[in-house]
Amino acid sequence: MIRLAIQKSGRLSEDSLNLIRECGISFINSSLKLKTEATNFPLEILFLRDDDIPGYVADGVADIGIVGENVLVEEGKQELAIQKLGFSKCRLSIAVPKSAEYRNIQDLQDKNLATSYPNLLQAYLTQQGVTANIHTISGSVEIAPSIGLADAICDIVSSGSTLISNGLREVESVFRSEAVLISNTELTAEKTRILNQLVFRIQSVRKAQKAKYILLNAPNEAIPTIKSLLPGMKAPSILPLAEEGWSSVHSVVNEDDFWEIIEKLREAGAQGILVVPIEKMIL
Ligand SMILES: Nc1ncnc2c1ncn2[C@@H]1O[C@H](COP(=O)(O)OP(=O)(O)OP(=O)(O)O)[C@@H](O)[C@H]1O
Ligand SMILES: O=P(O)(O)OC[C@H]1O[C@H](OP(=O)(O)OP(=O)(O)O)[C@H](O)[C@@H]1O
Ligand SMILES: [Mg+2]
Incomplete structure (x- = not known):
């Protein structure tokens, strides 16, 4: 176990x-x-x-x-x-009150910064050649400037709405996280075996999350172009349609390339394009 x-x-x-x-x-x-x-x-x-x-x-x-x-x-x-x-993708950023003047990181020299991440912040300031006073607090960091506890903060940002709600402006990105x-x-050897099994399953789920199964119809003369746009896991499946001169093409596309490929497929003559999620993907 x-x-x-x-x-x-x-x-x-x-x-x-x-x-x-x-x-x-x-x-x-x-x-x-x-x-x-x-x-x-x-x-x-x-x-x-x-x-x-x-x-x-x-x-x-x-x-x-x-x-x-x-x-x-x-x-x-x-x-x-x-x-x-x-x-849980987010970034750790420095933010200042929105009315504060801020040109670059040097403006933080000798200032008071509140954060829950003193080590990451210190490493960033050192790398930028800035010395500041770091005050470590465990939560509600965004409140610090408005109650006079700090001149700036360093905290987690995702949509940025917490910063905006607290009158703050993001000025430096310190660390990206997921x-x-x-x-x-x-x-032990036994636990390593179980971990490897789990990692294998996680990788299959992650690959599937990025991949989409795509089905489309196309006139036979468009098939060579469509084949070159849809490499699939090995190669696309091409099946004859019940209508003479037409084929059905099945393949897998990566979510990141998705919209670009779809446009090119339509230009090539593809019709009735269906895109469906994949639950697991084992290569
Ligand atoms: N707004 C967000 N969007 C995406 N990911 C976030 C966001 N806020 C935090 N995270 C990520 O999720 C992790 C946990 O955040 P959370 O706010 O739940 O922590 P916490 O308040 O310290 O929780 P705990 O009570 O367990 O100590 C963070 O360390 C960060 O990696
Ligand atoms: O940029 P945003 O999308 O607004 O997200 C950022 C906020 O999310 C996290 O807090 P969370 O809401 O998890 O509450 P917590 O402070 O209680 O951890 C983080 O500490 C920020 O305050
Ligand atoms: Mg915590």
């Missing part, structure tokens, strides 16, 4: 649980229970505060965990990371 630590309640929780479920792992989840066992995979799940997860995994209290890279690097435990997970799977570095 392998022990996975995930955030009990917060920005990582729902996507972490969904990922485990998409890997075909079932468990009973009650908000009051801080520990649960999967029913069809050798996995135990611990529900913890996210800040505690890197430490628990480093000490072996948990074998693996899911945490934001911002917390992992802040705690100096980046060597535990084994796989990016693509959710959720990451971490692992203790001294797992």
